[in-house]
Amino acid sequence: MPQDKQTNRRIVLASRPHGAPTEANFRLESQHVPTAGQGEVLLRTVWLSLDPYMRGRMSDAPSYVAPVGVNEVMGAGTVAIVEQSNNENFTPGDWVVSQSGWQDFAVSNGKDLFKLTGPVLKHPSWALGLLGMTGFTAYMGLLDIGTPQPGETVVVAAATGAVGSMVGQIAKLKGCYVVGIAGGEEKCRYAEQVLGFDRCLNHRAADLAEALKRYCRDGIDVYFESVGGKVFSAVLPLMNTKGRIPVCGLIADYNSTESSPGPDLLPQFQSAILRKRLRVEGFIITQDYGHRFGEFFSQMSQWVEQDRFVFREDCIDGLDNAPETFIGMLEGRNFGKVLIRVAGDKP
Amino acid sequence: MPQDKQTNRRIVLASRPHGAPTEANFRLESQHVPTAGQGEVLLRTVWLSLDPYMRGRMSDAPSYVAPVGVNEVMGAGTVAIVEQSNNENFTPGDWVVSQSGWQDFAVSNGKDLFKLTGPVLKHPSWALGLLGMTGFTAYMGLLDIGTPQPGETVVVAAATGAVGSMVGQIAKLKGCYVVGIAGGEEKCRYAEQVLGFDRCLNHRAADLAEALKRYCRDGIDVYFESVGGKVFSAVLPLMNTKGRIPVCGLIADYNSTESSPGPDLLPQFQSAILRKRLRVEGFIITQDYGHRFGEFFSQMSQWVEQDRFVFREDCIDGLDNAPETFIGMLEGRNFGKVLIRVAGDKP
Structure with missing residues (x-):
């Protein structure tokens, strides 16, 4: 119609x-x-x-x-x-x-x-x-909360999704080693071959935690979280001291209707926050960063002119x-x- | 001997x-x-x-x-x-x-x-x-990560402990409404009557979550975490948008030997971090703030001279x-x- x-x-x-x-x-x-x-x-x-x-x-x-x-x-x-x-x-x-x-x-x-x-x-x-809320979310979450440094390892969930694909590409521009996690082999190939991620891992792999460990030999400095669930559980043990976790979404949990069965993973998470001195921070792009849209738009427009993004x-x-x-x-x-x-x- | x-x-x-x-x-x-x-x-x-x-x-x-x-x-x-x-x-x-x-x-x-x-x-x-690691932990965790503003509500676990008692008193100096949580009625009376906290709640109370809610009518802006466990579970639902949680310890979990039974409270915590845009950050005082000891020592010495602390x-x-x-x-x-x-x- x-x-x-x-x-x-x-x-x-x-x-x-x-x-x-x-x-x-x-x-x-x-x-x-x-x-x-x-x-x-x-x-x-x-x-x-x-x-x-x-x-x-x-x-x-x-x-x-x-x-x-x-x-x-x-x-x-x-x-x-x-x-x-x-x-x-x-x-x-x-x-x-x-x-x-x-x-x-x-x-x-x-x-x-x-x-x-x-x-x-x-x-x-x-x-x-690219030049709207999606890019803005990737840009601010990664750069302002994640603060990636050249040579650090950045892991991105939903790697070929709207936000994740931008996060990984910005992290590459900043000189990071970037590992994506995506749903399916086709998406993983795309992340590596087209988006330019260093590696991308299928979250449907049976041995997710082990495979991620092989891909992140120096641990993880920044995990850009938009998924939650089992991906998060695979990431957490690999986080490095002083790691940063910007949280922009938890799509794995959005449809859940009841509390999850045990074991209770909360104490492990709290303990990691303490022992590794992690910074975990949720953000809502328009409310937390609305005043900085101009800064993003100007930088991203320049990158787009230079054809730096897919x-x-x-x-x-x-x-x-x-x-x-x-x-x-x-x-x-x-x-x-x-x-x-x-x-x-x-x- | x-x-x-x-x-x-x-x-x-x-x-x-x-x-x-x-x-x-x-x-x-x-x-x-x-x-x-x-x-x-x-x-x-x-x-x-x-x-x-x-x-x-x-x-x-x-x-x-x-x-x-x-x-x-x-x-x-x-x-x-x-x-x-x-x-x-x-x-x-x-x-x-x-x-x-x-x-x-x-x-x-x-x-x-x-x-x-x-x-x-x-x-x-x-x-x-007061003038050593204990005071330094309270000072930096509260002021640098917690960033309390006048009129905000600060909740302090282990309120009469070494660090907690300092956190609450610094928060009072900064014009906050301070609620302590402590083990036993005697400690609670001490926090209110001697340390000058606005309220203090016994964590052995049967209705901890409900009582805390009555004490924190405007929600919680800063929760200084040193305990974990059931105190944290009572605090989390009351956290306000843009709340801060400095994590300096998790004494409730230190002696645990196995994973906790269900339900899994991790998704709730992650969801709160996202929805409320919380900042949760672990720190180890000497490693994260060693270079700022002089700043602390000078300010705290002045407060001690003025007899501002118990x-x-x-x-x-x-x-x-x-x-x-x-x-x-x-x-x-x-x-x-x-x-x-x-x-x-x-x-």
Whole structure:
């Protein structure tokens, strides 16, 4: 079902998931296209970003952001085109990044929009990836919390995912030895041969901990955590004294519904933090680093101009495919940054 | 058995403990007093510091410092008097802090000695507590990692212990609301009435988590961790967004011999780190902050001159009582900083 200019299709949260989300937790609705009031603009969504953190917002457990309400539109970052403007800062045809969510059209007063200019217009979806929240997360988590030094060993979970692929490439630019962990041999080959990681390990390998140890002969100085679970358990014993663990996600645990059986691994983790004097720090990019976006954007734009990065997008056509695509991403079925192409680029 | 000048009594590690140490893990030996060679000094121990970290050094598990070898003297910080000197920097009668361990006499080349001068000479044992490693641990862990702001809530485990009592008092000086957790009603009264904590909670209370929640109505911004175990479990749900957890010890776990039964609390901790963007950081005072001792000593000396601190010492007479006292400390039987008075202060 393609986008049309009379109808606003939107996907709402139909019910809260218990465990892994299913398509029944989402509902596609159609409405009239909203009208831009005074000072407002009407946006038409072109690209919709799907990200693991959205699983958290589907639940109403206490969290750092308010959950999406039942019957409300699923939230998301989008790249959109200004269709109508009653705001002097925007002109029809402008490209913007917005938080307009899983729908075709939205109205904004302009305050939450980021207008795209310069080289990113050659590839607007990069404003959600390489040059957007994804790249920003990788950049700040790795450089500000991870503080990698040349020659150190950096391990990256979800190595071919949107954030992980950037973390590893930035770490290589900084002169580190980079080991990725990814789901499947194809992804591992890609990390080594295309992304330029030194090594990449399949997390489905039976002997994950042993293999990781062979790959990290000098231990691990920085572990960029976005997964949790068994990958973390393999990493922890290898962490070096004064190691750093930026925590940007825990996708392995997002769908868990009950406390895990024993043994209790918490004392081991605490003991490692103490004995190895680890620094473990969670961060939420927009809230912790929003004020430093300019610094990131300027550095990353320069790197992109120099063609220093490979950034793979896993693009799916059609807003109605968003739920299935999102569910698949939580299972690791994606390969690269997940985007929904809601409409063609042409007006 | 008192100190005499012909004999060096020393306590060695007889065997490595499995679980809680017993007196059988220690052995008291007598030797001739060693002789100071060229450039060396002979030290006579007056005060011996007993600290929980020593439990770690009795094991040979991988750790941040080499373990004490079996049949070697137990290591420890001491306050000693220079008895003989072949080193131009020291004169007989000088007071020094050394790492001479659980024994009456030791020889040093002077490089690891810290000479006591000024006000601390009024109370030499303070060089092991208030103005020594204990105070330094509290000061750096709280201020550098915990970074408490006025009005924030600071929770301190082992509140009447050597480090905890200092952490709480420094936090009060910084304008924080301070809640201690201690073992027993007497210690709690002392923390509130003598140390000036706002509240103190008995960790033996049946409803620890609920009681702590009542005491920390605005949540917890800084938790100074030296305990682990059930105290940590009560604290974690109350941590505020952007909370800080300096980890200087885990006394509840030091004697554990096997992995804990379930449920596995690790995912909960990881999830809290992410959702609340916590910073959790282990530190070892000498290794992480040795270069900043001067800064601490100068500030703390000023506070001590102004009589801003209460510092309770739990002093036991006689080197031969060190093993029993140490074992009791690991069980929380001490009340304040544990010191062995190995000899009288007079030459």
